[in-house]
Structure formats: structure tokens, C-alpha cells
Amino acid sequence: MLNSTQMTPENRTLLHKGEYTELTLYLGPGNKSFVRKTSPHLGSQKLRQEVKFISEILPQAARKYFPEIIGQTNDYKPGDAYYYDMPYYPGMSLRRKIFNDCGSVTSAVNEIENIFKVLKEILFNAKSLETPHFFKDKYYFKRVSSRLSKYARANNEYLPISGTVDSLTRAQLENFFSNVVHRPIIYINGKELLTPLEILRKLSVHHKLSNLILPSEHSMCLIHGDPHLGNIFIKDIDSLPLFFDPNGFQTGGDMAYDLGKFILSLDYLDLLLEKKLSSPHVEMNNEYIQVSDLWHSGDKDRVARVQSILQIIVKDVLSQVFAANISKDPLLIERSSFVANLHAFSCAHTFIPTINKNVALPLLLRFILRANEHLEIIERSKGKYSLN
Numbered sequence: 095m096l097n098s099t100q101m102t103p104e105n106r107t108l109l110h111k112g113e114y115t116e117l118t119l120y121l122g123p124g125n126k127s128f129v130r131k132t133s134p135h136l137g138s139q140k141l142r143q144e145v146k147f148i149s150e151i152l153p154q155a156a157r158k159y160f161p162e163i164i165g166q167t168n169d170y171k172p173g174d175a176y177y178y179d180m181p182y183y184p185g186m187s188l189r190r191k192i193f194n195d196c197g198s199v200t201s202a203v204n205e206i207e208n209i210f211k212v213l214k215e216i217l218f219n220a221k222s223l224e225t226p227h228f229f230k231d232k233y234y235f236k237r238v239s240s241r242l243s244k245y246a247r248a249n250n251e252y253l254p255i256s257g258t259v260d261s262l263t264r265a266q267l268e269n270f271f272s273n274v275v276h277r278p279i280i281y282i283n284g285k286e287l288l289t290p291l292e293i294l295r296k297l298s299v300h301h302k303l304s305n306l307i308l309p310s311e312h313s314m315c316l317i318h319g320d321p322h323l324g325n326i327f328i329k330d331i332d333s334l335p336l337f338f339d340p341n342g343f344q345t346g347g348d349m350a351y352d353l354g355k356f357i358l359s360l361d362y363l364d365l366l367l368e369k370k371l372s373s374p375h376v377e378m379n380n381e382y383i384q385v386s387d388l389w390h391s392g393d394k395d396r397v398a399r400v401q402s403i404l405q406i407i408v409k410d411v412l413s414q415v416f417a418a419n420i421s422k423d424p425l426l427i428e429r430s431s432f433v434a435n436l437h438a439f440s441c442a443h444t445f446i447p448t449i450n451k452n453v454a455l456p457l458l459l460r461f462i463l464r465a466n467e468h469l470e471i472i473e474r475s476k477g478k479y480s481l482n
Contacts, residue, residue: 113444115141119182127182128164138176143342145178151316151344156216160337184330189323189359192403199402206360206407209326209335210415213318213352218419222314222346229347230308234433235294241440242275242291255378259455262376267455270378271442274458281384282459287466290439306472307433309348310423317352319343322359349419350426353412354434360404361431361464374456385459425475432468435461 106120109129114137122128133141148160165179188209192202222229253269255262262270274280278292288296297304318325319341327336343351374388412427413420420426439461442454 113137122179128179129182130177130179132175132177134175135173138170138174139172140342141176141178142170143344144340147340147342147344153216153220153316159212159216159335160340183327183336185328185336186330187324188326188328188335191328192323193396193400199399199406202403203406203411205328206403207411207415209321209356210411212335213321213337214415217316217318217352218349220316220346222316224314224345224347226309226311226314226348229314229351233347233351234307234436235298238436238440239291239294252380253378254380255376258375259373262455270376270383270455271458273378274383274462277383279382280462281382282463283386283388285463285466287462288469289462290436290465293436293465293469303473306425306475307429309350309429310426312422313349313419313426315346315349317343317347317349319347319352319355321352321356323356324359348429348433349416350430350433352430353416353427354430354432354437357404357408357431358434358438358464360400360407361460374459376455388456388459388463425472428468428471428475432465432472435465435468439465 106118109117109119111117115131115133118130118132120128120130131141145163145166148157149163152160161180161183163178163180167174167176167178170176188205191197191205252273253266255266255270259267274289275291277289280287280289297307318337320339321337325337325339327338328334329336372387375386377384408427416426439458442458442461
């Protein structure tokens with residue numbers, strides 16, 4: 095393998111540069127192509143956890159579905175940059191295959207169904223070391239509420255707003271987000287909805303309702319942590335999936351956490367990232383926050399295709415692939431979407447400065463709308479399912 099000093103501009107190509115990591119294609123021994131994933135000191139600990147998960151925690155049979163680690167930083171010290179090397183895998187992301195490959199809805203559904211079957215086989219059949227109560231409290235309550243509470247306290251000024259999202263300044267966008275965080279109610283497309291912190295407050299004072307998002311013992315397993323469409327790669331050579339960027343859950347967690355991340359990435363998220371939704375109108379004063387035209391789209395055929403795929407996945411594929419799991423954990427699917435939307439909203443302040451505002455704000459509003467929809471489903475289930 096090449097060491098860092100041998101990687102010259104002549105033999106390397108930057109493939110991707112994110113906030114904490116970058117991927118570089120380079121030529122190694124035998125003129126073979128390799129990829130180096132590098133993180134500066136801010137993300138180095140997470141990258142080291144990723145290596146540990148792949149090389150030590152994953153069951154041996156599962157490792158062919160993750161990148162092969164063929165080299166890494168030696169003599170690492172806290173605060174240093176960190177890297178690991180992997181082969182170069184020709185192929186495409188699942189996002190690109192579903193959205194850009196122009197295949198039929200049926201072919202997209204079959205591809206996704208296969209992904210679920212692989213996840214179930216390689217991860218979800220392995221037991222977690224975490225308890226349901228610990229995971230719920232840490233990841234469904236404390237993590238979300240602490241992120242949002244800090245943001246609300248740090249940004250509590252008020253600026254009146256009226257206009258489409260594309261007309262907002264950066265200061266107005268951040269102010270809008272902070273007000274959505276600390277106010278209890280928002281109106282979206284004419285519906286009165288709870289904001290995420292208010293949802294958590296409601297759950298915290300209603301014990302029986304809170305228990306409905308408690309994972310079943312049967313749903314605690316090894317999880318990837320972030321299996322969205324961009325982190326799943328389909329190899330050209332054998333059409334098998336590769337799962338990139340496992341997100342640090344060394345001792346496992348709730349299966350619903352992974353399913354929710356995947357469903358969320360289908361549910362308009364990728365359309366928004368590709369700027370396929372138009373800009374909604376927002377109005378904020380000292381009495382209310384109101385949003386209209388959130389659903390308006392400039393690409394109705396594309397939206398209809400994605401919604402068809404999503405509907406089949408949620409109503410048919412998940413219930414078939416995970417039938418045995420749902421029989422023991424009836425709210426598995428509803429919980430997955432509910433907690434994924436809450437968690438995504440809590441991360442929103444990190445992408446507001448970095449993502450186009452016409453993408454960032456509709457995402458926030460979409461998360462709120464979906465979280466409320468799934469909360470209603472969960473509330474209606476209070477008398478139907480026994481509580482832990």
C-alpha cells in the first residue's frame with residue numbers, strides 16, 4: 095500500500111469531501127486502484143470506531159457486505175488525523191440506481207427488498223448488548239432533546255418573516271429554525287402540529303405513550319446506524335450490496351433505528367437533496383408560525399414514482415420481510431419512522447449552514463409533519479397493544 099508521503103497529486107483523485115471525511119482514489123502496487131478514507135482530528139475517533147465495527151464486531155459472514163480494510167493509520171494518537179484503505183469497488187449507490195437508473199418501480203422495490211433481507215441476515219439476527227430502556231432513553235430522548243434545547247437557548251431572538259424560502263436570508267433561516275425549536279405549535283399546510291421538543295415533552299409526561307416507542311427485546315440487535323440510500327452501494331461485479339459508513343453503534347441498538355433511516359431517505363429526502371421540490375411559503379410573527387405549499391413540486395412524475403415505491407415498501411415489503419419481528423414488536427415500523435424523523439430534525443442545525451436553503455428548510459418541515467403523523471398512529475395504538 096502507499097503511505098501518505100507517496101500519495102502525490104499525480105496518482106490520486108479526490109472522490110468526495112464531506113464535513114469530517116474525504117475519499118481519495120489512488121493507484122497502489124501493481125497499478126491497482128484503491129480508496130483512502132481520511133478524517134482530520136475532529137472525526138478521527140468516529141472513523142476508528144467504524145474500523146473496529148467492521149473488523150472486530152461484525153460477524154465473519156457479514157464482512158463481505160462491508161468495505162474490506164486493507165490498511166490504516168499506524169501509531170495513532172488522540173487528536174491525530176486517521177485513515178483507512180479499501181479496494182476500489184466499481185458500481186453505483188443505491189440512491190443513483192433507484193432515482194437515476196430509470197428502471198421500473200418493480201425493479202426498484204425488488205432491489206430494496208433484497209437490501210432488507212441482507213440487513214436482516216447479517217445484522218438483525220445478531221443480538222445487541224444494549225437494553226431497550228437504555229437505548230430509548232439515550233437515543234430517542236436525551237440525544238434529541240439535548241441538541242434541540244441547546245439550540246433553542248442559544249438562538250432565542252425573534253425576527254418577523256413572510257415570504258418563500260428562497261427569499262429568506264441566512265439570518266432569517268436560522269431564526270426561523272430556532273423559533274420552530276422552542277415554540278410548541280407550528281401550522282403546516284393548514285394543520286396544527288406539535289414541534290419536536292413539544293412532542294418529547296408530551297411523551298415524557300405520558301408514561302404509557304412513551305412505552306409505545308420502547309423497543310422490544312426482540313428488536314435489539316446489531317445495527318448499521320445510518321443505512322440511507324447514499325451509504326448503500328451496489329457492486330458491478332456481483333450486484334451484491336456494500337454498506338458504507340456504519341455509525342458507531344458498537345454494542346447494537348433498536349432495529350427500528352436502521353429501518354427508519356432507510357425509510358426516511360426514500361420519503362422525499364433524496365428528492366430534496368437533488369432539489370426536486372419547490373420553495374414553500376413561510377410566515378412567522380409573535381403569535382404563530384405558518385407554512386403553506388410544502389408539497390408543491392416541479393417534477394410530479396418523479397415524486398409520484400418515489401411515493402409509489404415508498405408505499406409498496408412500507409405496506410407490503412416490510413410487513414413480509416419482517417413479519418416475525420412485527421409479530422413480537424407490533425409498532426416496529428411506526429416507531430422506526432417516528433424516531434427517524436425526530437432524530438433527523440435534531441441534526442438539522444448542522445446542515446442549515448452547509449445545504450442550500452431551498453433544501454434545508456423543507457427538510458425540517460417534512461420531519462415535523464411525518465413525526466406528527468406517526469405519533470397519531472402510535473397514540474391510536476395505546477389500547478390495542480400491551481405495554482411493557
